[in-house]
Amino acid sequence: MKARVLFSGGKDSALAAVMLFNFFEVELVTCTFGILENWKIAKRVAEGMGFPFKVLNLDKSIIDCAVEQIIKDGTLRDGITKIHKSALEEVAGLSDSVLLADGCRRDDRTPILSNGEIRSIEDKYNVQYIQPLAGFGRKTIDFLVDRYFEIEEKEGRLIEGSEYEYELRELIGKKYGNDRISELFPRAHTHSRVLKMKG
Amino acid sequence: MKARVLFSGGKDSALAAVMLFNFFEVELVTCTFGILENWKIAKRVAEGMGFPFKVLNLDKSIIDCAVEQIIKDGTLRDGITKIHKSALEEVAGLSDSVLLADGCRRDDRTPILSNGEIRSIEDKYNVQYIQPLAGFGRKTIDFLVDRYFEIEEKEGRLIEGSEYEYELRELIGKKYGNDRISELFPRAHTHSRVLKMKG
Numbered sequence: 001m002k003a004r005v006l007f008s009g010g011k012d013s014a015l016a017a018v019m020l021f022n023f024f025e026v027e028l029v030t031c032t033f034g035i036l037e038n039w040k041i042a043k044r045v046a047e048g049m050g051f052p053f054k055v056l057n058l059d060k061s062i063i064d065c066a067v068e069q070i071i072k073d074g075t076l077r078d079g080i081t082k083i084h085k086s087a088l089e090e091v092a093g094l095s096d097s098v099l100l101a102d103g104c105r106r107d108d109r110t111p112i113l114s115n116g117e118i119r120s121i122e123d124k125y126n127v128q129y130i131q132p133l134a135g136f137g138r139k140t141i142d143f144l145v146d147r148y149f150e151i152e153e154k155e156g157r158l159i160e161g162s163e164y165e166y167e168l169r170e171l172i173g174k175k176y177g178n179d180r181i182s183e184l185f186p187r188a189h190t191h192s193r194v195l196k197m198k199g
Numbered sequence: 200m201k202a203r204v205l206f207s208g209g210k211d212s213a214l215a216a217v218m219l220f221n222f223f224e225v226e227l228v229t230c231t232f233g234i235l236e237n238w239k240i241a242k243r244v245a246e247g248m249g250f251p252f253k254v255l256n257l258d259k260s261i262i263d264c265a266v267e268q269i270i271k272d273g274t275l276r277d278g279i280t281k282i283h284k285s286a287l288e289e290v291a292g293l294s295d296s297v298l299l300a301d302g303c304r305r306d307d308r309t310p311i312l313s314n315g316e317i318r319s320i321e322d323k324y325n326v327q328y329i330q331p332l333a334g335f336g337r338k339t340i341d342f343l344v345d346r347y348f349e350i351e352e353k354e355g356r357l358i359e360g361s362e363y364e365y366e367l368r369e370l371i372g373k374k375y376g377n378d379r380i381s382e383l384f385p386r387a388h389t390h391s392r393v394l395k396m397k398g
Contacts, residue, residue: 137318
């Protein structure tokens, strides 16, 4: 059975893919709104990991809507969750999607879908939506990431990647200016980039 | 790293073990209160799966306490969760435990520990406690179980196994009589038994 894994090139979604690899035919999917070309980073990581890769164009109204939510809230959380939900639904709606997955972890605060929302996507699109890392805490994930990947990670610096944040940042900067960016994207925020698989 | 998996011989804990097998040295652990010898069923399944097995004797006061809770509540749920939590703490407390796991699934109603309770066990015993199936729904689990195991499962009939329910049933029957048993253990309740691994 094919499993489509929403993929940013970061360690969580990469680990989710590795965890599913023994059980399913994994395909990595990165979504873009056509604002930046940062999906190419995920493509490069996917190729390095040896997984098939697909890029999916999402409707720009989704990110526009998320930006309005973020500006209203003064925080990224609900806007990013909204984008993630739309991305899941888009992948779920592909005609040959049976199983989709992402890198959401037990201790994640964003994006978080409730069990009700998860089941609702499953029912609406007749798919299975799984979160391979939902039962794993930070320590165990760090152990596995260290075992499988060479990682680039710098505290407080954005490392170019394919997370939703990059296009959001670009769009917010254009519409609301750089001050809003520094308010909304905390300096301590860390993204990781998988450089390659070990061994 | 060794992963101790709480094991009943049923499909969920067996699948949890298989999912961890590629990443950790799996050891299966079954708990007993010394009331029945049904832990031997789990031992047989574990041997058939080719995993190391350990039986752990829990203090009888734990099940006595759970029985009182169940009689008070008129339902198994909280009593079983209490036993499961005690079993987890017992395994976590073993001197060489680093990582423990169980077969709890996304859609389980019993036993359910909150994220707070999970983290509290991790902090108290300096262990990692993971739930490999916490992000998997019923359909995906059924697919994987069918792929890996030959299963004995009969709707509405108890198949002898090593779940907590069997010793609970025995104890409640002795203390409160058979009527209480039929009230508390619904006929539709299904347990599965792994017969062997496929292929």
